[in-house]
Amino acid sequence: MICRTSEISKQDGKEVTIRGWVYRQRILGDNVFLVIRDAFGIAQCVIKKDAVGEKMHKEASEIFIESSVVVSGTVKKDERAPGGAEIKATKLEVISRGEAFPIQKDLSEEYLLDVRHLWLRSRNMNLIMRARHHIVNYLREWLDSKEFFEIAPPMLTKAGGEGGADMFELEYFGDTASLTQSSQLYGEAMIFSLEKVYTLAPSFRAEKSRTRRHLTEFWHLEPEMAWHGQKENEEVQEQLLSYAIGKMVENHSDLLQGLGQDVEKMKKVKPPFARIMYDDAVEKVNELGGKMKHGNDPGTEDELLLAGAFDKPVFVKNYPKEIKAFYMREDPDHPGTVLNADLLVPGVGEIIGGSERIWDYNELMERMNQSKMNIKTYQWYIDLRKYGSVPHSGFGLGIERFIRYILNVEHIRDTIPFPRTMSRLEP
Ligand code: ATP
Ligand code: MG
16 A cells, blocks of 8 residues: 555554655665655655665666655654654665756746746645645635635636726637636626625736736635625625634644744734724825825835734725725715725735625716726626615635735745746746
8 A cells, every 4th residue: 555655654663655756865875765755745765785686776876856766665763764764665666767857956036937847846835735725725615614606707708998908818709808807797797696606716917017926817716795795795804814724723734834934923813803994004104114195005015014013914994986996885984985995914915805896776887987987898797786786795815815925925926836927928
């Protein structure tokens, strides 16, 4: 039976077989030490000539790292070995003897991106990709437990009348299509059937900004909820994020620690999150040394300053309506501002944008006309307000930004296997 590398210390004295890739090779006298990695960790094997024979011993001593192998032998506890045990090999089978591996020490970031298809085997990438899988699963798990339905939105859409600068356009049988920037409007259509829905899909944005938090293709989790105002919307966000973080701390703190994250810090991320009004946020940013003008969106630096002042995520609420999207409902209690909140976290800045949507037909038409929008392209969306409209709200969480926050990853590109940015479309 094949044993995982991470399990061998439980097999002291037993015969095991492991399989994987050569992570390190070292020759000490007549002994060859091979460290083998698989999806879950590494294990050390010692290959002695008298145990495996001359031919296998020679193969082991000439092997390149990243060759794929199957090793059988007896487990012996050994404090010096990684994981606290070592396999005394009786058999080594080289499945594919690799060529000299092109990734050695101290290579530039750019080169590592060029050989991303190989760099994904590195320990950090392995930990991040495993954690990513679990984070996404926990988000889905919470939504499922609250009776949200996952729906499948289109990625190809009719180019909007806005001609947005950050839209990818493509030729579509003589017409122009664009890659979706958000699935929200489709989510809104589905609440009239399913009430609470979410999409988990890529969004595409031709972002020209080279920042540590922008990709041109990112995964976007977008819940949309009938009968929910902005207050309930924020509560859903708090609970959803705290659940995923709590589960990561509870079940995968080894991954967090392996990546240098402070697990104690993440344990404290529990509802309620902090809340601040946009007007007060502008003042606070400037008190903290920023230079934010009222009526502007906070820049990255402003967001980091503000988020850094709280030890929990913070909702920034009620932005001026002029700087927010046409579908956000004006706050009757604070005219001129909308019922929205961006959620900011320390070290990353904005990870969620959310709002209550305009659900009244006339209000929507008025706002769209003010914003000089192409009514024809959005006719189907406007239609939703004609037949039994209901109060509703929703939000968009950038999966990669959330992962950056939970795992303390410096750059967004390392939270996704094959990052897409302005300067990178390969591999
Ligand atoms: P920013 O101001 O940082 O560009 P945004 O206001 O454009 O963000 P929204 O349109 O509200 O963002 O999108 C919702 C969420 O999607 C954001 O809070 C963020 O987590 C994520 N997101 C948006 N653009 C990107 C991007 N280019 N790369 C990665 N994630 C993104
Ligand atoms: Mg943006």
